[in-house]
Amino acid sequence: MSTDAVIVTGLFKNREETLAAVQTIQEQGWQVKEVHSPIPDHELARALGRKKSKVGWFTLTGGIIGFFSGFLLAVFTATRWNLIVGGKPILSWIPFFVIAFEFTILFAIFGNVLGILTQVGLPDKDYEKNYEPECSGSLYGIEVASAPKDVAGLKDLLRRTGSLKDHKETI
Amino acid sequence: MSPLTFETINTTVLNTLSRPGKLYWCVIALLFGGVVLGASCWAYQILVGVGVAGMNTPVHWGTYLINFVFWVGIAHSGTLISAILFLFNAGWRNPIARAAETMTVFAVCIAGLFPFIHLGRVWLVFYMLPLPNQRTLWPNFQSPLIFDVIAISTYLTVSSLFWYTGLIPDLAIIRDRSQGIRKKIFKALALGWSGKTGQWMNYTRGYLLFAGIATPLVISVHSVVSWDFALSVIPGWHTTIFAPYFVAGAIHSGLAMVLTLSIPLRKILKYEPLITMDVLENIAKTIVFTGIIVGFSYATEVFISWYSRNIIEMETFRWRAFGDYAPEYWIMVVCNTIIPLLFLSKKFRTHVVPLFIISICVNIGMWFERFVIIAGSVAHDFLPNAWGLYRPTFIEGGIMVGAFCLFFFLFLLFVKHLPSVSMTEMKEMIHKTE
Numbered sequence: 001m002s003t004d005a006v007i008v009t010g011l012f013k014n015r016e017e018t019l020a021a022v023q024t025i026q027e028q029g030w031q032v033k034e035v036h037s038p039i040p041d042h043e044l045a046r047a048l049g050r051k052k053s054k055v056g057w058f059t060l061t062g063g064i065i066g067f068f069s070g071f072l073l074a075v076f077t078a079t080r081w082n083l084i085v086g087g088k089p090i091l092s093w094i095p096f097f098v099i100a101f102e103f104t105i106l107f108a109i110f111g112n113v114l115g116i117l118t119q120v121g122l123p124d125k126d127y128e129k130n131y132e133p134e135c136s137g138s139l140y141g142i143e144v145a146s147a148p149k150d151v152a153g154l155k156d157l158l159r160r161t162g163s164l165k166d167h168k169e170t171i
Numbered sequence: 172m173s174p175l176t177f178e179t180i181n182t183t184v185l186n187t188l189s190r191p192g193k194l195y196w197c198v199i200a201l202l203f204g205g206v207v208l209g210a211s212c213w214a215y216q217i218l219v220g221v222g223v224a225g226m227n228t229p230v231h232w233g234t235y236l237i238n239f240v241f242w243v244g245i246a247h248s249g250t251l252i253s254a255i256l257f258l259f260n261a262g263w264r265n266p267i268a269r270a271a272e273t274m275t276v277f278a279v280c281i282a283g284l285f286p287f288i289h290l291g292r293v294w295l296v297f298y299m300l301p302l303p304n305q306r307t308l309w310p311n312f313q314s315p316l317i318f319d320v321i322a323i324s325t326y327l328t329v330s331s332l333f334w335y336t337g338l339i340p341d342l343a344i345i346r347d348r349s350q351g352i353r354k355k356i357f358k359a360l361a362l363g364w365s366g367k368t369g370q371w372m373n374y375t376r377g378y379l380l381f382a383g384i385a386t387p388l389v390i391s392v393h394s395v396v397s398w399d400f401a402l403s404v405i406p407g408w409h410t411t412i413f414a415p416y417f418v419a420g421a422i423h424s425g426l427a428m429v430l431t432l433s434i435p436l437r438k439i440l441k442y443e444p445l446i447t448m449d450v451l452e453n454i455a456k457t458i459v460f461t462g463i464i465v466g467f468s469y470a471t472e473v474f475i476s477w478y479s480r481n482i483i484e485m486e487t488f489r490w491r492a493f494g495d496y497a498p499e500y501w502i503m504v505v506c507n508t509i510i511p512l513l514f515l516s517k518k519f520r521t522h523v524v525p526l527f528i529i530s531i532c533v534n535i536g537m538w539f540e541r542f543v544i545i546a547g548s549v550a551h552d553f554l555p556n557a558w559g560l561y562r563p564t565f566i567e568g569g570i571m572v573g574a575f576c577l578f579f580f581l582f583l584l585f586v587k588h589l590p591s592v593s594m595t596e597m598k599e600m601i602h603k604t605e
Contacts, residue, residue: 015602038177039598040371048368053376059384070321073301077309088313095313098395099321105388106325112384113332116377120370122339124363131365133347136340138177 006146007033007130008154010163011139015041018140021161022047025144028157034143036135055115062111063104070103071096139164175444180597184341184590185348187440191587202580209573212566213288221291223566230549230561235289237541238571241424242282242578243323243396244417244537247389248425249275250330253337254385262603263453265596266446270436271429272334273591277581278428279327281574286320288570315398322395329388333381339364339374340595393421400544406487407548410475416468420540423461423507427533430454434527436586445592448521455520458511458533465540466508483553495560496547499539506536 012018015037022032022044035044074096082090116122135141142163146154216223226233249271256264264271287293299320303309310317343364346357364370397417400408430451437446473492476484491500510532519525546561563571585591 035368036366037368037371038366039595039602040375041368042372045368045372050369050372053373055373055377056380059377059380063384074312077301077312080303080307080309085311085313092313095318098318098391099312101391102318102321102325102388102395105384105391106328108384109329109332109381112377112380113336116336116374119373120377122362122364122370124365127363127365135366136344136347136364137181 006148006151007143008146008151008158009130009132010142010144010158010161011132011134011165012142012162013139013164015044015140017162018142019043019047021142021158021163024161025142025157030154030157031145032142033145034130036131036141036143038136038138038140053119055112055119058115058118059108059112062114063108065111066103066105066107067100069107070100073103074099175597175601177598177601180445180594180601181344181348183442183445184592184594184597185345187442187591188345188587188589195583195587199580199583202576202583205576206573206580209570209576212569212573216288216291216566216570217293221289223564225562225564225567227559227561229552229557229559230546232289232545232549233561234563234567234571235285237538237545238574239282239285239289240396240417240541240545241538242278242285242574243326243393244421244424244541245428246275246278246282246326246330246425247393247418247421248429249273249278250333250385250389251422251425252429253333254382254389257382258379258386261453262600263450265600266442266450266592267429267433267454268596269337269593270432270586270591271425272330272337273582273585273589274425274428274432275330276327276334277578277585278425279323279330280581281578283323283327284574315395315402318395319399322392326388326392329381329385333385336374336378336381337593337596338589340366341590341593344594345590390418393418400548405548405552406481406483407491407544407552410472412468412471412475416465416472419461419464419468420507420537423458423465423511424534424537426454426458426461427530427537430458430526430530431534432582434523434530436591438523440586440591442592445597451523451526452520455514455526455529458530459514462508462511462533466504469504469508487548487551490551491543491547494551496543496550499547500543503536503539503543506532507540510536 010021012021018035018037022035025032026047032048035048037044075091078090078092078096084090088095130141130143132139132141142158144154144158224233224235226235252264252271253268253275257268286299287296290296298304299310299317301310310320312318339361342357342361343366346354346361349357394414394417397413401410401413403409433446433451433454437443473488476488479485491497510529513525513529514520519529550561551558
């Protein structure tokens with residue numbers, strides 16, 4: 001996309017109209033850049049060709065690191081002072097498993113949060129660009145990329161597909 | 172009643188964040204007074220020594236640890252509602268999930284204070300951290316007390332992150348409808364959320380994983396708390412039933428606290444269209460279920476003590492029912508297992524007054540359950556010449572009152588400053604039912 005391209009955002013009142021509009025806009029050869037919605041919608045994500053989330057890999061990695069960290073911490077500390085307490089062996093695997101379990105959960109959650117932040121793209125300082133605040137309430141916003149000379153045609157198409165209002169912004 | 176729409180949900184919830192009246196600030200001031208009382212009592216204990224509490228031989232675990240277990244229990248139903256019922260796709264949890272999650276975070280914070288208070292010399296708390304002391308001795312990771320430190324810290328971290336993650340889309344809604352300094356604050360808190368499809372896709376996956384991970388955690392945490400007792404040899408504590416018994420009891424007390432909070436919340440904040448009577452009825456039905464599990468656990472304990480023919484165990488359970496703490500024991504039995512059965516009648520579970528009263532009874536009963544288990548067991552163990560009784564002192568009472576006031580103080584601040592019903596989850600719920 002050239003630097004003088006613009007983004008036109010159309011606002012739609014519900015999911016069904018938004019899905020139909022995305023389909024029509026794409027069929028007419030326009031590029032739908034993004035859809036803002038008040039609730040999650042897998043069909044919209046599919047329509048935009050979004051790839052499967054990778055957050056789970058972060059969570060899994062965190063969990064594996066946590067399990068071994070917990071186990072190794074317990075083993076390391078127990079072997080620093082080889083003192084038998086309560087008749088239990090120095091390396092007591094069952095109690096250490098409890099520590100490993102809790103660390104697995106803790107680090108899996110850290111991984112999950114890191115995954116959410118990196119994959120969702122938060123914090124996003126430029127969120128206001130092309131964003132209509134009504135999209136967090138009840139409306140759906142479709143961002144469509146266009147060359148400046150085609151904006152009028154695109155706006156006309158958006159209105160025909162049910163857009164309540166639209167605005168354009170240069171990218 | 173008009174059907175719910177995305178706009179009515181926004182309006183109903185955002186209206187609760189309007190400027191509060193004088194009565195609100197009076198209640199806040201009253202609760203703050205209670206917090207100051209508790210803090211003063213704790214300060215006095217630090218100054219004079221832990222001897223100002225009623226704990227003495229043979230009962231060295233008193234009100235502080237009773238309150239610790241009680242508040243950890245209260246915390247559990249928040250995770251049950253927000254994580255476990257989320258995984259089961261139970262739509263009725265949506266209107267109360269946020270309040271329950273918030274309750275979890277505050278309850279774990281308060282629970283976490285009590286081991287500090289119980290320590291007496293609170294400045295030595297770092298002994299519990301995985302750091303070597305001056306003799307290069309590390310914490311003993313074979314000890315259930317250290318399991319507990321790890322489990323509670325993990326639970327606090329996970330429940331706080333889960334709560335905040337769930338809030339992000341709602342914080343964006345408030346940001347988009349605010350002005351001035353309020354907008355700046357919510358802009359920072361919402362982290363630039365704009366509801367893009369890619370954001371939602373990754374967010375919902377992360378949220379699902381949060382729920383999936385929080386579920387085994389919640390079960391493990393109260394199991395670990397129960398092992399503080401069960402891994403000792405004290406009669407009345409040394410039993411394998413403790414982990415499931417504590418988990419069921421925790422959910423029982425937590426659900427009761429959710430009712431105690433939700434009923435005034437829906438009335439004062441005009442949440443009746445969102446927190447419907449069906450939601451309260453479903454909580455009541457779940458309380459009947461958990462009450463039966465708790466009752467079964469009480470009966471099993473008594474049966475096993477008789478069936479084992481172990482005279483120490485038999486004496487412990489005879490003394491619980493007919494000894495010095497018999498009133499506490501029977502309050503526990505009646506409030507936790509018999510009174511909740513009133514919810515079998517539709518009349519009781521569909522009217523707010525009986526719902527509220529019964530929820531308070533369960534809260535009281537569950538507090539006494541912890542009293543009977545913790546203080547009652549060590550007061551009457553193996554050696555008759557070592558038997559003794561425990562009664563809390565004014566200082567312990569003051570700290571306990573302060574803890575309750577702190578909980579309600581934090582909760583009241585929350586309901587007027589952050590959305591106490593998840594707007595996003597409510598919208599998803601009505602979208603699914605359309």
